[in-house]
Amino acid sequence: MTTQASPDRRIQLLFPVALASLLILGTARIILDSLKNNRSQFLWQESEKHRVVRLPINISGDEIIPEGCNIFEGQWVWDNVSFPLYTEESCSYLVKQVTCQRNGRPDSNYKNWRWQPNACKLPRFNALKLLEILRGKRLMFVGDSIQRGMFDSMVCLVQSVIPEGKKSLQRIPPRKIFTAEEYDASIEYYWAPFIVESNSDHATNHTVKRRQVNLDSISKHGREWEGVDILVFESYVWWMYKPLINATYGSAQSVQEFNVTTAYRLALETWANWIETSVNPRNQKLFFMTMSPTHLWSWEWEPGSDGNCFNESHPIERPYWGTGSNLDILRIVREVLKQVKIDVTLLNITQLSEFRKDAHTSIYGERKGKLLTKEQRSDPQTYADCIHWCLPGVPDTWNQILYAHLIQDYRIL
Known part of the structure; x- marks a missing residue:
């Protein structure tokens, strides 16, 4: 019943x-x-197969950049307690081009300078927090060998907190891919020295002297950038070889000589058009890094001298802007970014890097894939590399600034 x-x-x-x-x-x-x-940050990402749930990220007050503080204005202060953030020995992923002390550099002071903004402090880099932000995501650096140095720096900044067997580095030209398995995250580098397509796009076998740029062609590169969660672009040094550059525009068969600044603007406009048609601002975040300065002529910071960055051991401690940083290019970058309908954050690292004449690889790096010989090192006027940077060093600060932006972004990336 x-x-x-x-x-x-x-x-x-x-x-x-x-x-x-x-x-x-x-x-x-x-x-x-x-x-x-904004009391705490819970980040998640919807994937095709499952929802990736993230751990809470507790952000303290001293990690927030106060409104109105320009983190790009400040000075370098000596700090041999908290810097460097890693060592050559602790990061097996560093390439010979940047391991200056291992390559014979006798001094190490270049590692112990910390960038101090005038009106606030940069948050100290926290690898675990960054990896939580990157959980289930891809961070890609796009550009030339300067940008590759920033990639190498970022890998070294995070790899120490990842257990052995849970991290890996792959070289799949034109990409390098560092993977943090437990976070389902990758930090990547993509070789594109002009951002747009060129005859120098092969990652290892690229022409230096006979450069030709396709100013309105970017689709081949763009396919590799589609869907990447965080993109950091940079392009400068390869444009500055000569005042004129061979390029095509409108017709792939018609090669003409362009003034470099004209060509640069056309290339950046092509890139901006790709952004507006291919990027989803709800899911992707974009950064553009301004020019990395060179220190090729010591008379610029020491009148009457006839050297370069070789044997320099201290930053410049007065207002300084060298001829290695082209103001016209900087103006073009600002103007194009202002016109882009999608938000692109400008990382203006040029002025703070201008002070660091002491931090280049100089004679303690590679040339054409090989360390300099004893004879070459004895001729720094010819062989000193005053373009690339030692690691640990200045690119770590660039990444610290990138981290400061990411840690403050309360949107779902």
Whole structure:
């Protein structure tokens, strides 16, 4: 014999279900309110197969850059306690081109300078927090060998907190891919010295003297950038070989000589058009890094001298802007970014890097894939590399600034 529950009994049975539902909804509301109030940050990403749930990221007050503070204006201060952020020995991923001390550099002071903005402090780099931000995501650096140095720096900054066997580095030209397996995250580098396509796009076998740029062609590169969560672009040094550059525009068969600044603007406009047609601003975040300065002529910071960055051991401690940084190019970058309809964050690292005449690889790096010989090192006027940077060194500060932007971004990337 069956009996039917009375209405009162049914209400009693439904009450726990309703209460549980209210508790779930209430918990969700608390989390959403917490997100809105920026008390803590819960990041997640919807993937095709599953939802990647992230751990809370607690952001303290001293990690927030105050509104109105220009982090690109400041000075380098000596800090041999908290810097460098890693060592050559602790990062096996460094290439010979940047391991200056291992290559024979007798001094190490270049590692111990910390960038101090005038009106605030940069947050100290926290690898675990960055990896949480990158969980389930791809961070890609795009550009030339200067940008490759920034990639190498970032890998060294995060790799020490990842257990052995849970990290790997692949070289798949024109890309390098560092993977943090437990975070389902990758830090990547893509070789594109002009951003647009050129005859120098082969990652290892690229022409230096006979450069030709396709100013309105970017689709081949763009296919590799589509869907990347965080893109950091840079392009400068390869443009500055001569005042004129061979290029095509409109017709792939018609090669003409362009003034470099004209060609650069056309290339950047092609890149900007790709951004507006191919980037989803809700899911992707973009940065553009300004020019990395060179220190080829010591008379610029020491009148009457006839050297370069070789044997320099201290930063410049007065207002300084060298001829290695082209103001016309900087102006073009600002103008094009201002016109782009999608937000691109400008990382203006040029001025702070201008002071660091002491931090280049000089004679303690590679030339054409080989360390300099004893005879070459004895001729720094010819062989000193005053373009690339030692690691640890200045590119670590660039990444610290990138980290400061990412840690403050409360949007879902």
